[in-house]
Amino acid sequence: MLKPANPRFSSGPCAKRPGFSLAGLESALLGRSHRAGDAKSRLAEVITRSRAILGMPADYRLGIVPASDTGAVEMALWSLLGPRGVDVLAWESFSAEWAHDIEAELKLPDVRLLRADYGKLPELSAVDPARDCVFVWNGTTSGVRLTDGDWISDGRQGLTICDATSAAFAMELPWPKLDVVTWSWQKVLGGEAAHGMLALSPRAVARLEAHKPAWPLPKIFRLTKGGKLIEGIFKGDTINTPSMLCVEDALDGLRWAEGIGGLKGLIARTEGNLATIAGWVAQSDWARFLAEVPATRSCTSVCLRIVAPWFTALDHAAQAKAAARLSAILEAEGVALDAASYRDAPPGLRIWCGATVEQADVAALLPWLDQAFARVTAEFSA
Known part of the structure; x- marks a missing residue:
C-alpha cells in the first residue's frame, strides 16, 4: 500500500507547510536584539499578516505573548476576570484546565461550570450574557467544535474569552462576538512552539484599563501600566524575548497561507x-x-x-x-x-x-x- 509522504499527524506541534525547508529561514535575524528596529519590524509583520488573513476588525489589538496559547489564555484570565461572575464551558481537557485555574487558583467566588462529556457540547443557551464567558472554539482533545457564535448575545455585558488555538486559520471566527481570542503558532500553520497570540476587542481593552485585579500579576502577564494599555505589545514590542528564528518561521507560514488564497x-x-x-x-x-x-x-x-x-x-x-x-x-x-x-x-x-x-x-x-x-x-x- 502507498504510504503517506508525510506521516506527521500530530495535533501540536503540527506538520510544517508543504515544501517547507530550513533554507527558507536563512533570513532570520539571529544574534540580534528583538528590540532592534529590524527585529521589531519582523514581529510587527507577524501581527499585520495575521490580522489580514484572519479578517480581524481594525479596532482589535493583536499582540505576541509568551508561553504559547497557554500563556495567552492565562494572561487573559488573570488580567481580566473578577468584576463579574464567570461561565466556563468545558467539553474537553484544555477547557477543563481553564475551569480549574479559575476556580482553584484565582478562587473566584462566582463561577458556573457548564460541562459536557467528550463528543458533546454544553448547553449553550444556558450562558448568561451578564457574565463573563470562557470557552474553546475547537476542542483539540475531543474533536468537537462550535458551529457559530449565534449563542453569544450582541448586547452582552460580560466579556467572551475564546481559546481558538486549533481553530484560528482553519475555521471562520465571528470576531464581533469575541472579546478575547488566543492561539499559538504551532497549530494550523505549523509554526514553532512557545509563542502565543492575544487579540483584544475594544471592550476587553476597556476592562483592562478599568479593572485592577485583586491578586498580584507577574511581569509576563501585565498588559497595562498606570491604568493604560501597553500599546507597544501590540506593535511588536514583546513582553519578553522571542525567538527570532521562530518569528521567521511564523512569517514563512503566513506567506504560504497568503499564497494559497x-x-x-x-x-x-x-x-x-x-x-x-x-x-x-x-x-x-x-x-x-x-x-x-x-x-x-x-x-x-x-x-x-x-x-x-x-x-x-x-x-x-x-x-x-x-x-x-x-x-x-x-x-x-x-x-x-x-x-x-x-x-x-x-x-x-x-x-x-x-x-x-x-x-x-x-x-x-x-x-x-x-x-x-x-x-x-x-x-x-x-
Whole structure:
C-alpha cells in the first residue's frame, strides 16, 4: 500500500507547510536584539499578516505573548476576570484546565461550570450574557467544535474569552462576538512552539484599563501600566524575548497561507481533509467520530472512537492498552506519527487534519488504519 509522504499527524506541534525547508529561514535575524528596529519590524509583520488573513476588525489589538496559547489564555484570565461572575464551558481537557485555574487558583467566588462529556457540547443557551464567558472554539482533545457564535448575545455585558488555538486559520471566527481570542503558532500553520497570540476587542481593552485585579500579576502577564494599555505589545514590542528564528518561521507560514488564497484557501484544505476521513468513517465497521453531531466535527483535530464489539466489551484500562497498540503499529509502519488520542480522552485516535496536511496523505493513511486495526483485533480478541 502507498504510504503517506508525510506521516506527521500530530495535533501540536503540527506538520510544517508543504515544501517547507530550513533554507527558507536563512533570513532570520539571529544574534540580534528583538528590540532592534529590524527585529521589531519582523514581529510587527507577524501581527499585520495575521490580522489580514484572519479578517480581524481594525479596532482589535493583536499582540505576541509568551508561553504559547497557554500563556495567552492565562494572561487573559488573570488580567481580566473578577468584576463579574464567570461561565466556563468545558467539553474537553484544555477547557477543563481553564475551569480549574479559575476556580482553584484565582478562587473566584462566582463561577458556573457548564460541562459536557467528550463528543458533546454544553448547553449553550444556558450562558448568561451578564457574565463573563470562557470557552474553546475547537476542542483539540475531543474533536468537537462550535458551529457559530449565534449563542453569544450582541448586547452582552460580560466579556467572551475564546481559546481558538486549533481553530484560528482553519475555521471562520465571528470576531464581533469575541472579546478575547488566543492561539499559538504551532497549530494550523505549523509554526514553532512557545509563542502565543492575544487579540483584544475594544471592550476587553476597556476592562483592562478599568479593572485592577485583586491578586498580584507577574511581569509576563501585565498588559497595562498606570491604568493604560501597553500599546507597544501590540506593535511588536514583546513582553519578553522571542525567538527570532521562530518569528521567521511564523512569517514563512503566513506567506504560504497568503499564497494559497488566505483564510478561504486554508479552510478549504482543512475541510477537504475532514471530508476524506468522513468518507472512510461512513464505510468503517470499527471507527466513528467522537463528535456525536456531524456539524460539530472538528476539521483540524479529528478524533475517532472505536466501536468494534470486542473493544467496547473491554474495561477502560484494556481499551487504553489496545488503542495504544494501534497507534504504536501506525508509528512503527511509518504511516502516522503521534496519532494516539489525548491521555484524558476516550481511547481511540486523533488525526491532525489542519491546513499544512496534504489531502493525499490523509487518503493514503486510511487503508493503514484498517490494516493496523485488524492486527490489534487479532492480538486482543483472541
